[in-house]
Amino acid sequence: MKAAFTFLLAGLCLAAGPAAAKADIPAELAPDPGEKLVLTLSATGVQIYECRATAETGRAAWAFVGPEARLFDPSGREAGHHGAGPFWQADDGSRVEGKVRAKADAPAAGAIPWLLLTARGDGSAGRLGRVASIQRVNTTGGTAPESGCDGSRSGQIGRVPYTADYLFYARP
Template structure:
């Protein structure tokens, strides 16, 4: 497993874990995001994690007959402020913590990343949940501070490459928002 790189993060050193979310929520500094990516008024920051992984794309023919890289999903490991693994993130998209809590999100809004060559920033709402733990109070998820993850150039997806899958490295910060404070 790759360790997260040492780099400054917008929340450092107050990145949250579910146990201290309520106490540290005010100290967390997050970048200014476009209005469409902001959680509902009254939301509280429950958890912030750093993800290191890949975005997976497959070369396939679109309905219009053109060849294109189609997004299949992410695979990432989630780390807390101490660089300890706290969970994983995968296709659905889902986020699962080591405590067994799991949520599945649905994209609500997207905005281009301010970093060239990076996947967009997102706001997602929770459409389902399972298990019990730190993700219980979460209603929305933001993906910010993205680096990498963009599909290869379109000209690399041609008929001869049908079914070819590529895994593109990416990192991001995920902020989990809830309407009630963490327990």
């Protein structure tokens, strides 16, 4: 059985609530022309890492496994969840999967990168039914632990708290 532990980040606020004010989003993370913002959800959760040997060096290092987060609408109500794949599922049952298209360093130290993802829906109607692109912005926390992974700890799981805003874009 794999051991699990959580890394706590000093000063990280994980309170759910309205999405943060729109950030200055780098040009490389712009959705396709014609896509319109249709939904903004805030995420509060963890980024999961596993201590394992790397293919390049054979040494143990933290490897990203996936996210696990709750999604909140701008009024602070829970609106769905986000998980490994990655996928986003709204409380109405609609679901999309994403594939990273572009990445930019987060402006906040110790925060996971900002992303632009291409989205593919499962065909169901609902809040996420027409989503074509997703931006991950306003990130805090979530980066791989800096220590605690060596050959004797292979298989251990690190769950690092993070927050982010996800902006969902659709074609008209």
